[in-house]
Amino acid sequence: MATFIASGGRVWRKFVKxxxxxxxxxxxxxxxxxxxxxxxxxxxxxxxxxSKDEKSGIATVRMNNPPVxxxxxxxxxxLRSCFEELEKDKSCxxxxxxxxxxxxxxxxxxxxxxxxxxxxxxGQFWEKVQDMWLSLYGSxxxxxxxxxxxxxxxxxLLSLACDYRIMAEGNFVIGLNETQLDLVAPFWLRQMMVxxxxxxxxxxALMVGALYPSNKALQLGLVDKLVPIEDVQTVAEEEVKNWxxxxxxxxxxxxxxxxxxxxxxxxxxxxEDIQTFRDETTRESxxxxxxxxxxxxKAKK
Ligand SMILES: CCCCC/C=C/C(=O)SCCNC(=O)CCNC(=O)[C@H](O)C(C)(C)COP(=O)(O)OP(=O)(O)OC[C@H]1O[C@@H](n2cnc3c(N)ncnc32)[C@H](O)[C@@H]1OP(=O)(O)O
Numbered sequence: 001m002a003t004f005i006a007s008g009g010r011v012w013r014k015f016v017k018x019x020x021x022x023x024x025x026x027x028x029x030x031x032x033x034x035x036x037x038x039x040x041x042x043x044x045x046x047x048x049x050x051s052k053d054e055k056s057g058i059a060t061v062r063m064n065n066p067p068v069x070x071x072x073x074x075x076x077x078x079l080r081s082c083f084e085e086l087e088k089d090k091s092c093x094x095x096x097x098x099x100x101x102x103x104x105x106x107x108x109x110x111x112x113x114x115x116x117x118x119x120x121x122x123g124q125f126w127e128k129v130q131d132m133w134l135s136l137y138g139s140x141x142x143x144x145x146x147x148x149x150x151x152x153x154x155x156x157l158l159s160l161a162c163d164y165r166i167m168a169e170g171n172f173v174i175g176l177n178e179t180q181l182d183l184v185a186p187f188w189l190r191q192m193m194v195x196x197x198x199x200x201x202x203x204x205a206l207m208v209g210a211l212y213p214s215n216k217a218l219q220l221g222l223v224d225k226l227v228p229i230e231d232v233q234t235v236a237e238e239e240v241k242n243w244x245x246x247x248x249x250x251x252x253x254x255x256x257x258x259x260x261x262x263x264x265x266x267x268x269x270x271x272e273d274i275q276t277f278r279d280e281t282t283r284e285s286x287x288x289x290x291x292x293x294x295x296x297x298k299a300k301k
Pocket of ligand 1: 009057067068070085104106107108109110111150152153154155157177181185189206277280297298300
């Protein structure tokens with residue numbers, strides 16, 4: 001496996017052992033960032049690009065699933081595997097989650113994974129969503145969402161699972177619009193929304209499936225900071241460095257103390273949650289709503 005070491009703008013390739021990210025591994029030079037001033041190791045699967053600054057222990061995970069980073073089975077598996085590998089890597093202290101394609105952070109679940117599929121398929125798909133969430137929400141690392149574009153539904157889920165959210169200013173939206181597709185957000189997703197913006201605002205937002213422009217999202221507390229899109233990554237790196245001034249152990253134990261109840265609740269009710277999702281999503285009326293939503297997306301052009 002190769003590592004890229006960047007120094008003074010030059011990049012050398014050398015072969016060392018790094019973590020595997022699934023079988024479909026291809027290596028690409030990592031995008032330039034402030035981290036390139038340190039020792040930068042980089043590896044990637046096709047749909048997730050990972051680079052890690054060895055000096056600071058900060059990893060950047062870039063979703064790379066064109067055209068809109070929709071969360072299909074392959075991306076969910078790669079993200080989970082990547083989060084788990086970084087979790088195991090003792091030298092890793094923080095993770096920045098972003099999109100390799102600015103303007104869309106993540107378009108949410110891949111709607112095609114929910115359309116005209118068997119109940120078993122849908123149930124297995126939902127378990128992959130649950131497992132990916134468990135690994136990110138329950139991470140010991142500092143997790144920072146660098147939201148460099150739209151972040152509806154599952155994109156908002158990813159962002160909420162992180163410790164801090166930095167979003168691009170401008171005409172980008174974030175929120176939980178599930179009801180617009182005739183879908184019902186599960187208890188653990190609803191709870192993260194309540195924890196971020198408070199009960200009343202979350203209740204309203206969830207009922208009407210609201211998508212907020214980034215300035216309204218900041219006002220509600222759905223995101224923590226707004227910056228120009230070209231600065232999202234740099235500001236995320238600066239913010240992470242501030243968080244890393246706090247001793248890891250105390251920070252991680254405190255984080256786990258507040259997240260354990262929700263993590264445990266999902267672990268306990270995993271099968272029930274899968275069954276609810278499977279039964280709801282495969283209902284005929286919901287399938288019709290999904291079809292209409294897909295048609296609307298296509299008709300946009
Ligand atoms: C039951 C509880 C579940 C709770 C958890 C979460 C649920 C979900 O996540 S459901 C998914 C909800 N997602 C959305 O509503 C977003 C839909 N997409 C958009 O609004 C836009 O695509 C955009 C704002 C994210 C980006 O806009 P733009 O850059 O203009 O790109 P296009 O709309 O032209 O899309 C390009 C291409 O991608 C297809 N597509 C978009 N989103 C999805 C998706 N989520 N799943 C599958 N496919 C998607 C879109 O149809 C276009 O396809 P083509 O026409 O074939 O090019």
